[in-house]
Amino acid sequence: xxxxxxHILIIDDEEVxxxxxxxxxxxxxxxxxxxxxxxxxxxxxxxxxxxxxLIDLKMPGKSGMEVLEEIESTDPNVVKVVxxxxxxxxxxxxxxxxxxxxxxxxxxxxDEIRLIVARGLERRRxxxxxxxxxxxxxxxxxxxxxxxxxxxxxxLAATVQYMEVILSGYxxxxxxxxxxxxxxxxxxxxxxxxxxxxxxSLATFDPSKMAENFQDVRLSEVAEKSIGLxxxxxxxxxxxxxxxxxxxxxxxxxxxxxLEEIFNNLISNAIKYNxxxxxxxxxxxxxxxxxxxxxxxNGSGIPEEHLPRIFDEFYRVDGRRNAPIKGxxxxxxxxxxxxxxxxxxxxxxxxxxxxxxxxxxxxKVLSPGRKLSSE
Amino acid sequence: MSQNKKILIVDxxxxxxxxxxxxxxxxxxxxxxxxxVEEGMRAIEEKRPDxxxxxxxxxxYDDGFNMxxxxxxxxxxxxxxxxxxTAVTExxxxxxxxxxxxxxxxxEEYVQKPISAEVLLNKxxxxx
Numbered sequence: 070x071x072x073x074x075x076h077i078l079i080i081d082d083e084e085v086x087x088x089x090x091x092x093x094x095x096x097x098x099x100x101x102x103x104x105x106x107x108x109x110x111x112x113x114x115x116x117x118x119x120x121x122x123l124i125d126l127k128m129p130g131k132s133g134m135e136v137l138e139e140i141e142s143t144d145p146n147v148v149k150v151v152x153x154x155x156x157x158x159x160x161x162x163x164x165x166x167x168x169x170x171x172x173x174x175x176x177x178x179x180d181e182i183r184l185i186v187a188r189g190l191e192r193r194r195x196x197x198x199x200x201x202x203x204x205x206x207x208x209x210x211x212x213x214x215x216x217x218x219x220x221x222x223x224x225l226a227a228t229v230q231y232m233e234v235i236l237s238g239y240x241x242x243x244x245x246x247x248x249x250x251x252x253x254x255x256x257x258x259x260x261x262x263x264x265x266x267x268x269x270s271l272a273t274f275d276p277s278k279m280a281e282n283f284q285d286v287r288l289s290e291v292a293e294k295s296i297g298l299x300x301x302x303x304x305x306x307x308x309x310x311x312x313x314x315x316x317x318x319x320x321x322x323x324x325x326x327x328l329e330e331i332f333n334n335l336i337s338n339a340i341k342y343n344x345x346x347x348x349x350x351x352x353x354x355x356x357x358x359x360x361x362x363x364x365x366x367n368g369s370g371i372p373e374e375h376l377p378r379i380f381d382e383f384y385r386v387d388g389r390r391n392a393p394i395k396g397x398x399x400x401x402x403x404x405x406x407x408x409x410x411x412x413x414x415x416x417x418x419x420x421x422x423x424x425x426x427x428x429x430x431x432x433k434v435l436s437p438g439r440k441l442s443s444e
Numbered sequence: 445m446s447q448n449k450k451i452l453i454v455d456x457x458x459x460x461x462x463x464x465x466x467x468x469x470x471x472x473x474x475x476x477x478x479x480x481v482e483e484g485m486r487a488i489e490e491k492r493p494d495x496x497x498x499x500x501x502x503x504x505y506d507d508g509f510n511m512x513x514x515x516x517x518x519x520x521x522x523x524x525x526x527x528x529x530t531a532v533t534e535x536x537x538x539x540x541x542x543x544x545x546x547x548x549x550x551x552e553e554y555v556q557k558p559i560s561a562e563v564l565l566n567k568x569x570x571x572x
Contacts (some may be wrong), residue, residue: 223531
């Protein structure tokens with residue numbers, strides 16, 4: 070590896086090339102190993118851990134292009150240089166597209182190969198530095214997360230738990246005034262806990278990790294669960310909640326928890342920003358290649374000038390500190406992230422005083438037996 | 445001789461443990477508190493609790509999950525119900541070792557801190 074002398078692997082079926090490269094490069098103090106075909110080259114690659122691999126494109130057996138691709142998929146940070154026959158520019162271009170950093174046409178002089186390798190090593194140094202930085206960034210991010218999740222949440226949880234003991238009367242009688250105040254403390258701290266966990270779910274969200282665990286999900290089941298969860302909130306405000314979903318709605322590829330989060334956020338908004346006696350409707354339907362969720366209400370609506378920003382983190386339409394309806398300003402940005410992670414799209418339509426409609430479209434899963442059209 | 449059921453709290457936050465202990469002792473449970481996994485295992489061996497309330501992040505971030513895994517793979521202790529109780533919500537996305545991840549968790553219950561006295565008492569009563 071680069072900390073000591075650079076390791077260079079040459080994979081070429083021509084002995085003359087192998088020998089001349091070795092000679093030229095050993096003079097520079099590099100450690101050089103050679104393989105005469107693709108298979109033994111790949112084997113050597115795993116043991117030798119080269120910084121640069123020089124690959125002849127035209128070899129009997131496994132082609133140079135295949136070797137190149139395999140190395141690229143094993144470790145993209147290893148610099149790959151292809152050796153090509155005279156004037157076969159197109160194959161060189163092809164190789165670059167598949168991850169080669171540079172190419173050298175045959176025949177070449179010792180100086181030329183030394184120059185290309187020196188450039189390649191500079192590239193290697195940059196790649197390794199970038200990798201180290203990325204690891205460091207990930208470490209900082211993780212520390213931040215564990216700080217928030219543990220160091221901030223734990224004291225809040227312990228405090229709220231003590232209050233729970235007092236409010237339940239297990240610590241003896243207190244005056245009703247004291248009781249009310251502790252009740253308020255409790256409510257405020259619970260808001261803070263809620264904000265922390267929402268922020269955390271945003272900060273730790275990794276769409277590619279989530280996509281690994283995608284499975285077929287029936288949106289009607291998710292919608293039903295979410296509506297069940299929010300039913301009491303709706304009843305409190307006398308909002309009627311309804312769900313309309315066709316029986317044969319195809320599933321989508323997704324992850325249950327984040328999809329629930331989408332429904333929870335949008336339905337609870339439809340309830341919270343509504344007037345007593347209003348309604349919130351959830352409708353699922355199929356259109357073209359997509360499954361759509363439509364969540365609408367006849368609530369207060371969102372003024373037009375706010376619409377472009379409602380998906381921003383911490384953005385609130387009513388930004389006043391004493392806004393009558395509490396919120397973190399994270400719900401819609403979380404929703405948008407979750408929709409994006411599912412390859413979906415979200416749109417909003419709203420009119421002040423009339424209500425708001427959110428529409429989300431996801432690509433549907435086509436079951437093998439199901440024909441696209443012509444039925 | 446006490447007829448009370450025995451509960452062990454394993455949690456490194458003494459305040460949180462004390463609050464939970466107060467709720468449980470007020471409802472006629474005998475409660476012991478252990479501040480880490482080692483103490484917890486010792487208390488389980490000596491006192492044979494009827495139920496364990498187990499925190500997750502203690503000295504290591506997955507201590508509780510690992511301890512739960514060990515208990516549920518030990519014939520002597522498998523039958524003791526475990527309630528995992530943690531401030532780490534399911535949505536934090538913290539990655540635990542797959543063998544001890546929530547999905548594989550064999551605990552009887554999984555609840556979040558803080559917890560209302562009523563919910564806690566219901567869950568406990570249902571398990572012992």
